[in-house]
Amino acid sequence: MKSIQQDNIEDYYIWTNKLTKVYGTGTKKVLAVDGIDFTMRSGVHGFLGPNGAGKTSTINMLIGAISITEGNAFLKGKKAGTKKAREFIGFLPQDPAFYEKLTGLAYLIFLARMNSIPKNIAKQKALNLLKFFDLMEEKDRKIKTYSMGMKQKIGLAAGLIHNPKLLILDEPTSNLDPLVRKKIIDYVRKISKDMSIFISSHVLSEVEQMCDRVTIINKGKIKLTDTIQNVKKWFSNFTNLYVIDTNSNETFLSVIKELKIITNAWIDEKEKKIYVNTNDIEQFQKEIPKLIIEKELILKSFYQPESSLQDAFLEIINKDEGKRNGS
Numbered sequence: 001m002k003s004i005q006q007d008n009i010e011d012y013y014i015w016t017n018k019l020t021k022v023y024g025t026g027t028k029k030v031l032a033v034d035g036i037d038f039t040m041r042s043g044v045h046g047f048l049g050p051n052g053a054g055k056t057s058t059i060n061m062l063i064g065a066i067s068i069t070e071g072n073a074f075l076k077g078k079k080a081g082t083k084k085a086r087e088f089i090g091f092l093p094q095d096p097a098f099y100e101k102l103t104g105l106a107y108l109i110f111l112a113r114m115n116s117i118p119k120n121i122a123k124q125k126a127l128n129l130l131k132f133f134d135l136m137e138e139k140d141r142k143i144k145t146y147s148m149g150m151k152q153k154i155g156l157a158a159g160l161i162h163n164p165k166l167l168i169l170d171e172p173t174s175n176l177d178p179l180v181r182k183k184i185i186d187y188v189r190k191i192s193k194d195m196s197i198f199i200s201s202h203v204l205s206e207v208e209q210m211c212d213r214v215t216i217i218n219k220g221k222i223k224l225t226d227t228i229q230n231v232k233k234w235f236s237n238f239t240n241l242y243v244i245d246t247n248s249n250e251t252f253l254s255v256i257k258e259l260k261i262i263t264n265a266w267i268d269e270k271e272k273k274i275y276v277n278t279n280d281i282e283q284f285q286k287e288i289p290k291l292i293i294e295k296e297l298i299l300k301s302f303y304q305p306e307s308s309l310q311d312a313f314l315e316i317i318n319k320d321e322g323k324r325n326g327s
């Protein structure tokens with residue numbers, strides 16, 4: 001019998017093992033992707049992280065645009081960078097470059113021909129895609145006359161011309177005004193009915209609108225992969241997280257675990273301090289000192305942690321279109 005692990009690689013649209021990217025050499029070395037392990041099954045999967053997190057570097061290794069320094073990546077069992085893997089994916093880069101002298105229609109036909117699609121089918125495919133992306137009126141205009149939004153749409157169409165099974169989008173909504181962003185999000189949702197999509201973004205609110213699951217990356221490391229619901233819950237846990245240290249943490253943990261306003265409490269293995277999530281910060285701040293006195297304990301510290309993880313998330317949250325500004 002095959003082991004479960006052996007079976008798995010081919011079940012995953014994306015499967016990485018210690019995937020690493022180092023740019024440059026010597027003192028100019030940059031560790032952009034730091035041995036990441038993550039997987040994506042079917043559906044729409046977000047790749048969330050602040051600027052410089054390593055999203056584009058990861059994606060470029062997946063599509064075979066740059067070399068893998070160390071580790072492995074497979075797309076449905078096909079090794080990243082191989083011809084089979086490339087045929088399997090469609091890709092929209094963060095800053096797409098076009099043959100701007102071509103018209104939209106000519107460009108798509110050209111790409112289709114590059115992918116060995118017969119001439120008559122190529123034109124039909126191109127027209128279908130132009131229709132899908134509401135670009136029929138612009139089909140005979142040169143791409144250099146297109147707006148940013150139109151360019152993004154023709155970029156998406158280009159990624160779809162060879163019927164990929166997996167579409168990889170690198171920050172498809174960056175550099176676009178809010179209205180066009182919304183449109184692109186709608187197109188992505190429409191496309192997602194027919195294929196699996198991997199989308200990088202630094203904006204949680206956008207990932208939320210498109211994705212079922214999300215992988216969070218920061219400073220070249222994967223922080224977590226989970227459903228969008230759990231990630232949202234997790235974010236709010238993190239902003240409501242406190243650390244308490246007393247002279248008897250075991251005792252105090254059992255006391256506060258009984259409180260209604262505590263949603264989660266545990267003792268951190270390394271620091272041996274109590275970590276608590278609350279759903280009522282005000283009440284929590286009042287009750288903790290009171291309880292300490294009542295139980296005749298000594299409070300050594302009581303604060304909100306400033307871990308790098310939290311920094312990362314705050315950074316992401318702050319970039320969340322100013323939604324949570326001032327909080």
Ligand SMILES: Nc1ncnc2c1ncn2[C@@H]1O[C@H](COP(=O)(O)OP(=O)(O)O)[C@@H](O)[C@H]1O
Nearest residue numbers: 023030032049050051052053054055056057058
């Ligand atoms: N070609 C390159 N040469 C050197 N460093 C690079 C290069 N491309 C990216 N980096 C660095 O790698 C890190 C990750 O970048 P990138 O993958 O573009 O992140 P993201 O797409 O999440 O913004 C950053 O520190 C960036 O400056």
Ligand SMILES: [Mg+2]
Nearest residue numbers: 055056094171
């Ligand atoms: Mg990027």
